[in-house]
Amino acid sequence: xxxxxxxxxxxxxxxxxxxxxxxxDTLLGAARACRATIIDSSFHEFxxxxxxxxxxxxxxxxxxxxxxxxRYAAVDIFTCGEVIKPEEAVxxxxxxFRCRNPSVVEMKRGVIPGHVGKLPHKVAxxxxxxxxxxxxxxxxxSLVY
Amino acid sequence: xxxxxxxxxxxxxxxxxxxxxxxxDTLLGAARACRATIIDSSFHEFxxxxxxxxxxxxxxxxxxxxxxxxRYAAVDIFTCGEVIKPEEAVxxxxxxFRCRNPSVVEMKRGVIPGHVGKLPHKVAxxxxxxxxxxxxxxxxxSLVY
Numbered sequence: 001x002x003x004x005x006x007x008x009x010x011x012x013x014x015x016x017x018x019x020x021x022x023x024x025d026t027l028l029g030a031a032r033a034c035r036a037t038i039i040d041s042s043f044h045e046f047x048x049x050x051x052x053x054x055x056x057x058x059x060x061x062x063x064x065x066x067x068x069x070x071r072y073a074a075v076d077i078f079t080c081g082e083v084i085k086p087e088e089a090v091x092x093x094x095x096x097f098r099c100r101n102p103s104v105v106e107m108k109r110g111v112i113p114g115h116v117g118k119l120p121h122k123v124a125x126x127x128x129x130x131x132x133x134x135x136x137x138x139x140x141x142s143l144v145y
Numbered sequence: 146x147x148x149x150x151x152x153x154x155x156x157x158x159x160x161x162x163x164x165x166x167x168x169x170d171t172l173l174g175a176a177r178a179c180r181a182t183i184i185d186s187s188f189h190e191f192x193x194x195x196x197x198x199x200x201x202x203x204x205x206x207x208x209x210x211x212x213x214x215x216r217y218a219a220v221d222i223f224t225c226g227e228v229i230k231p232e233e234a235v236x237x238x239x240x241x242f243r244c245r246n247p248s249v250v251e252m253k254r255g256v257i258p259g260h261v262g263k264l265p266h267k268v269a270x271x272x273x274x275x276x277x278x279x280x281x282x283x284x285x286x287s288l289v290y
Contacts, residue, residue, distance in 0.1 A: 054206055078219070
């Protein structure tokens with residue numbers, strides 16, 4: 001199965017939620033903090049303020065949407081496999097946004113009838129084939145473990 | 146508040162979950178089906194099989210992870226604003242993957258104390274400022290409404 005943490009961050013420091021660079025660095029740092037393998041990321045800053053972003057990891061994804069005007073951010077950390085420690089990503093993000101009490105709901109995804117154990121994550125030694133959607137570009141990523 | 150649908154798709158047609166192009170077209174089609182404004186997308190095909198992808202929309206995001214070997218896909222549809230109809234995206238995806246009974250859990254995100262109504266989505270007339278993370282490239286997107 002996959003492990004999906006839905007993280008509600010209220011009471012953040014508002015200005016930290018406004019800058020796309022800071023939000024991006026936070027989510028990429030969180031991915032590293034939980035030992036994920038980063039494949040790609042996409043972050044966007046909106047007017048008048050607010051940031052949305054996703055980090056695709058070999059073990060699924062992290063996402064964030066910020067509403068600085070409400071000092072609020074919604075974060076999702078969806079992971080699979082045995083190695084990842086998503087709780088460490090939550091701690092990292094909470095610290096970066098000065099959020100004292102992130103609330104976390106854990107959802108189990110992909111409970112397969114008759115299957116015992118966790119769903120495998122998707123890293124394969126021979127590399128990862130990547131396709132970019134609206135950018136209409138293809139690239140090959142070679143990952144070394 | 147934001148509306149977050151966690152969609153479990155069991156019993157899909159396995160070969161439809163394997164091809165990154167088909168999965169990407171499905172998720173982009175789903176975004177259009179629910180009238181979302183597509184900002185960016187990123188899809189990746191793994192070895193031996195499985196696809197992960199995200200579509201960043203002005204109203205938040207859609208994501209998917211597929212395990213063809215279990216005929217299973219996990220989809221998230223996170224939207225905000227008044228216009229989007231995420232249920233139509235669920236119907237679209239279920240049909241594309243030949244999944245007869247998608248199960249859907251709805252989570253309300255960003256319930257702000259004292260705030261009445263839904264969180265605004267982030268589209269602004271003056272355009273959207275975009276920053277790409279690990280690709281380390283910046284671009285300006287001009288959206289017309």
